[in-house]
Amino acid sequence: MPQHIPLKDPSGDIRIFGARTVLSVLVVLVLLVSLLARYYDLQISNYEIYRTQSERNRVQLQPLPPKRGLIYDRNGVLLADNRPSHILSIVRERVDDLDATLDELQALVTISEADLENFQLKLQRRRPYEAVPLRFRLTEEERALLAVNRHRMPGVTVDAQLVRHYPYGELFSHAVGYVGRINEQEAQELDERNYRGTFHVGKVGVEKFYEDLLHGEVGYQNVETNAHGRVLRVLERYDPVPGGDITLHLDFGLQQTAFEALGEQRGAVVAIDPISGGVLAMVSTPGFDTNLFVNGISGADYSALRDSLDVPLFNRAVQGQYPPGSTIKPMMAMAGLQSGLVTPESTVADPGWYSLPGDSRRYRDWILKIRGTGHAARVDMHMAVAESCDVYFYDLARRLTIDRMHEYLSAYGLGSRTGVDTTNERPGVLPSTRWKRDAMNQPWYPGETLSAGIGQGYMLTTPMQLAVATSVLATRGEHRAPRLVRSIGGELQEAPLLGTVEATPEQWSAVQESMRAVVHSARGTARKIGEGIGYEMASKTGTAQVIGIAQGAIYVEAEVALRHRNHGLFIAYAPYEAPTIAVAVIVENGGGASAASPIARAVLDAWLVAEDELADG
Amino acid sequence: MGDYVRRLQLPGDSADLSRRSPLSQRLHLDIPLLLLLLALTGFGLVVLYSASGKQLGAVIRQGQYFLLAYGVMFVAAQIDLQRYRRWAPWFYLLGLALLVAVMFVGVGAKGAQRWLEVAGFRFQPSEILKLVMPLTVAWYLASRSLPPRFKYVLACLLLVGLPSVLILLQPDLGTALLIAASGLFVLFIAGIGWRYMVGAVVLAVLSAWPVWMYVLKEYQKQRILTLLNPESDKLGAGWNIIQSKTAIGSGGWEGKGWLNGTQSQLDFLPESHTDFIIAVLAEEFGLRGVLVLLALYLLIVLRGFWIGLSASSNFGRMVAASLTLTFFVYIFVNMGMVAGLLPVVGVPLPLVSAGGTSIVTLMAGFGVLMAVSTSDTSGRR
Numbered sequence: 001m002p003q004h005i006p007l008k009d010p011s012g013d014i015r016i017f018g019a020r021t022v023l024s025v026l027v028v029l030v031l032l033v034s035l036l037a038r039y040y041d042l043q044i045s046n047y048e049i050y051r052t053q054s055e056r057n058r059v060q061l062q063p064l065p066p067k068r069g070l071i072y073d074r075n076g077v078l079l080a081d082n083r084p085s086h087i088l089s090i091v092r093e094r095v096d097d098l099d100a101t102l103d104e105l106q107a108l109v110t111i112s113e114a115d116l117e118n119f120q121l122k123l124q125r126r127r128p129y130e131a132v133p134l135r136f137r138l139t140e141e142e143r144a145l146l147a148v149n150r151h152r153m154p155g156v157t158v159d160a161q162l163v164r165h166y167p168y169g170e171l172f173s174h175a176v177g178y179v180g181r182i183n184e185q186e187a188q189e190l191d192e193r194n195y196r197g198t199f200h201v202g203k204v205g206v207e208k209f210y211e212d213l214l215h216g217e218v219g220y221q222n223v224e225t226n227a228h229g230r231v232l233r234v235l236e237r238y239d240p241v242p243g244g245d246i247t248l249h250l251d252f253g254l255q256q257t258a259f260e261a262l263g264e265q266r267g268a269v270v271a272i273d274p275i276s277g278g279v280l281a282m283v284s285t286p287g288f289d290t291n292l293f294v295n296g297i298s299g300a301d302y303s304a305l306r307d308s309l310d311v312p313l314f315n316r317a318v319q320g321q322y323p324p325g326s327t328i329k330p331m332m333a334m335a336g337l338q339s340g341l342v343t344p345e346s347t348v349a350d351p352g353w354y355s356l357p358g359d360s361r362r363y364r365d366w367i368l369k370i371r372g373t374g375h376a377a378r379v380d381m382h383m384a385v386a387e388s389c390d391v392y393f394y395d396l397a398r399r400l401t402i403d404r405m406h407e408y409l410s411a412y413g414l415g416s417r418t419g420v421d422t423t424n425e426r427p428g429v430l431p432s433t434r435w436k437r438d439a440m441n442q443p444w445y446p447g448e449t450l451s452a453g454i455g456q457g458y459m460l461t462t463p464m465q466l467a468v469a470t471s472v473l474a475t476r477g478e479h480r481a482p483r484l485v486r487s488i489g490g491e492l493q494e495a496p497l498l499g500t501v502e503a504t505p506e507q508w509s510a511v512q513e514s515m516r517a518v519v520h521s522a523r524g525t526a527r528k529i530g531e532g533i534g535y536e537m538a539s540k541t542g543t544a545q546v547i548g549i550a551q552g553a554i555y556v557e558a559e560v561a562l563r564h565r566n567h568g569l570f571i572a573y574a575p576y577e578a579p580t581i582a583v584a585v586i587v588e589n590g591g592g593a594s595a596a597s598p599i600a601r602a603v604l605d606a607w608l609v610a611e612d613e614l615a616d617g
Numbered sequence: 618m619g620d621y622v623r624r625l626q627l628p629g630d631s632a633d634l635s636r637r638s639p640l641s642q643r644l645h646l647d648i649p650l651l652l653l654l655l656a657l658t659g660f661g662l663v664v665l666y667s668a669s670g671k672q673l674g675a676v677i678r679q680g681q682y683f684l685l686a687y688g689v690m691f692v693a694a695q696i697d698l699q700r701y702r703r704w705a706p707w708f709y710l711l712g713l714a715l716l717v718a719v720m721f722v723g724v725g726a727k728g729a730q731r732w733l734e735v736a737g738f739r740f741q742p743s744e745i746l747k748l749v750m751p752l753t754v755a756w757y758l759a760s761r762s763l764p765p766r767f768k769y770v771l772a773c774l775l776l777v778g779l780p781s782v783l784i785l786l787q788p789d790l791g792t793a794l795l796i797a798a799s800g801l802f803v804l805f806i807a808g809i810g811w812r813y814m815v816g817a818v819v820l821a822v823l824s825a826w827p828v829w830m831y832v833l834k835e836y837q838k839q840r841i842l843t844l845l846n847p848e849s850d851k852l853g854a855g856w857n858i859i860q861s862k863t864a865i866g867s868g869g870w871e872g873k874g875w876l877n878g879t880q881s882q883l884d885f886l887p888e889s890h891t892d893f894i895i896a897v898l899a900e901e902f903g904l905r906g907v908l909v910l911l912a913l914y915l916l917i918v919l920r921g922f923w924i925g926l927s928a929s930s931n932f933g934r935m936v937a938a939s940l941t942l943t944f945f946v947y948i949f950v951n952m953g954m955v956a957g958l959l960p961v962v963g964v965p966l967p968l969v970s971a972g973g974t975s976i977v978t979l980m981a982g983f984g985v986l987m988a989v990s991t992s993d994t995s996g997r998r
Contacts (some may be wrong), residue, residue, distance in 0.1 A: 012763070016763055017806060017925070017926065017938070019807060020806045020808055020938070021806070021922050024806070025919070028918055028942075029916075031909060034958075035949060035958075036907075036908075038953070038956045038957075038958055040904065042865045042956060043868055043899065043904040046866050050866025050867040052860065053863045053866075053867065054863050054900075498845065
């Protein structure tokens with residue numbers, strides 16, 4: 001009978017099923033035997049090996065946390081290092097009564113609520129026989145006390161571990177940032193394997209931005225321990241890979257100069273090498289001691305920092321958003337030249353105020369309250385920048401319109417994050433009609449264009465943005481993302497070029513000349529800081545109103561409460577012919593630019609004089 | 618013989634029938650299978666008590682699941698086989714619809730969308746497919762000549778592929794493979810030609826590379842790499858395997874004794890009461906215990922095949938053999954993975970691991986097996 005008759009054939013079907021079932025049984029038997037062979041191999045052939053491994057309290061795997069990378073300034077000054085710190089830990093499995101042991105320990109050493117909280121958290125996530133840290137940074141005395149009493153407390157251990165230390169805590173608090181204990185949220189986000197045995201993680205600043213590089217790779221060792229958990233011998237060991245060392249562009253001396261020049265005032269200084277884009281100094285005052293955060297800041301210390309009116313935890317250099325005031329006038333002048341609306345020769349009539357066509361409201365020039373008149377009958381661009389004439393820029397702003405102003409000024413990086421390699425940077429505001437519609441759902445009013453033309457109104461910038469914009473002016477158009485980090489593990493890092501401002505050499509020269517006149521001319525607004533100066537700089541003063549002033553009222557500085565005084569701003573680059581440094585300074589409630597300009601002079605002096613000395617030596 | 622003929626001529630004679638068929642037949646219970654299952658679940662509860670850290674609560678909860686599962690099995694056994702056959706395609710469509718629903722309104726965790734939530738009650742539609750898939754393929758092939766011709770094989774592959782791909786997208790690779798296998802087993806039992814099987818193997822080998830590159834998620838690759846070299850990741854994914862191998866190996870021939878397994882009792886062993894429970898058994902009862910467990914499983918599997926062979930319809934034969942093979946695959950995958958033979962996939966040890974869903978699904982499957990074994994002998998028509 002042929003086999004493939006396409007008809008239902010019950011007896012044929014049964015033959016097929018029978019054959020296939022027998023085949024299935026065979027396969028099942030083969031697989032079962034292979035399973036058995038595997039279990040036989042584990043349980044009989046290798047029984048001794050596994051029995052040894054499982055012997056209680058004997059062999060355990062210990063993570064070896066990597067050494068965190070160090071952070072240096074450009075000259076090799078150590079800004080963040082690691083120091084041995086003694087840690088009190090508990091191995092839960094060896095403690096019979098945890099509460100009793102904790103009580104006993106509390107009688108010997110101080111253990112804060114925060115310590116206990118952290119301990120309980122870590123306890124939930126531990127591996128069997130893993131030591132869970134309870135207290136960090138034991139003092140000499142505490143260690144002695146524990147050493148004497150430890151025999152009564154099985155499961156309690158004291159180990160030394162490397163912990164972050166900041167030799168110049170306050171000076172570099174915002175530039176370097178700090179590490180702190182891993183909190184619950186971070187524990188969930190971090191790679192659990194790589195952070196086994198690590199208690200700290202970068203929280204802000206360079207420490208956080210470069211966390212992956214600084215941390216390194218965890219290692220481990222298999223150790224044989226005795227019944228009390230003491231390591232008898234290391235069976236095998238895989239070394240951790242230490243984190244990479246980082247060298248910053250920051251210059252210790254320059255940072256110190258800026259910090260001291262700011263003194264007790266609240267403010268920020270950012271200095272950038274315009275050629276490389278490297279951040280030479282980044283200071284925000286007041287600072288704070290970053291070491292407080294490493295091992296868990298006490299509640300009192302933290303509320304003191306958090307609740308201070310001076311907000312020391314706030315990094316003004318990248319988080320502080322201030323109206324730029326007149327410091328945007330050089331960029332505005334460039335926009336006027338680029339757009340063809342003005343030439344270096346064209347002039348504007350200056351009675352000391354300006355008003356929009358068909359509007360009686362008078363927009364005052366700051367000089368009106370001093371002289372009762374304008375800067376001169378007619379003002380050209382050079383004078384407008386050197387003497388900071390508002391009327392000239394009211395007129396230019398009106399003709400440029402807010403949206404084109406937005407277009408030209410954004411090429412300097414205003415209104416968006418500079419991309420500096422640190423945390424919490426804010427973008428500021430470079431207003432436009434669209435911005436106002438999106439942010440406030442309101443139309444743009446013509447008068448607001450005038451305010452924007454002198455860096456007031458909605459416009460907000462960070463000191464970092466101003467320093468970057470100054471670098472663009474210094475390099476005649478190169479817009480770079482600033483970089484704090486100069487090299488990682490010896491490898492130089494480039495500051496990426498974000499774009500260029502296109503203008504003719506004559507246009508750049510005209511604006512740069514006018515900026516030189518701010519200090520180096522008889523009527524420049526910052527001529528005072530030019531006394532005894534050994535080099536030339538290009539600069540611009542700025543004053544930012546903190547509160548709006550009612551129409552018709554004359555602003556009297558003394559009557560305004562201290563915290564409502566104007567912010568003083570100053571931007572500069574030097575030497576004039578071949579710039580090596582660009583700097584932006586803001587002094588909160590400094591009254592005016594005169595509070596900021598001497599600080600910039602001090603920073604430039606420190607940089608250029610030190611450079612000269614280096615060249616001479 | 619004369620008696621027999623006379624009885625057949627009197628189909629309405631119920632007194633005669635009841636005398637001929639014992640109580641178990643009337644209750645549609647397969648006594649050998651039932652006894653084996655009772656022994657297995659009893660043993661499982663004993664191991665679970667130790668694996669859960671001597672928590673009576675866990676054992677009681679598991680016991681309640683067993684009660685529910687035996688109930689489901691009993692009900693499933695009462696349903697006539699022809700009814701399963703008629704219902705299969707509709708349940709299949711329902712399962713597909715639910716899987717599509719999961720894609721849009723499903724809930725889940727860790728990037729996987731596997732559950733549907735109806736009135737606060739959560740369930741995995743893929744669980745339904747574990748039972749419905751073999752029933753559907755068997756339904757499709759039951760009315761055709763065997764071995765199936767090429768176009769019918771293609772149709773079967775489509776039936777198998779649709780839900781498998783949907784489950785793969787959840788993503789749940791392990792379940793997708795198991796459900797696909799349960800459908801393909803029907804084809805195998807139906808006598809599909811050798812060239813198809815060789816072709817499938819060749820295709821699988823060829824597609825391994827693109828699957829590795831584009832389909833597998835990072836954690837799935839990690840599991841496979843960890844299997845190949847558990848030592849490479851001692852602190853991470855390799856931990857489970859190293860610990861479970863240590864637990865099994867240290868059990869030796871005799872085992873450390875019930876409740877005395879140090880690996881499991883000291884929390885070294887992860888998931889000790891669910892997916893890794895065989896390690897507890899192996900540690901505490903030794904290879905002897907493993908042999909007893911494997912013997913129970915083997916007897917259940919053999920009984921399943923026997924039911925398939927002696928079934929009265931092609932549909933029953935295919936369903937019984939496929940369910941039995943699938944049951945064995947669970948055993949093999951779980952025990953292989955815990956012993957470090959296979960990558961770690963979330964497959965529980967059948968009827969021993971804690972967890973209600975898989976127990977209920979498996980017992981429903983055994984209910985269908987009993988329906989096959991006790992269905993009336995008129996199916997041959």
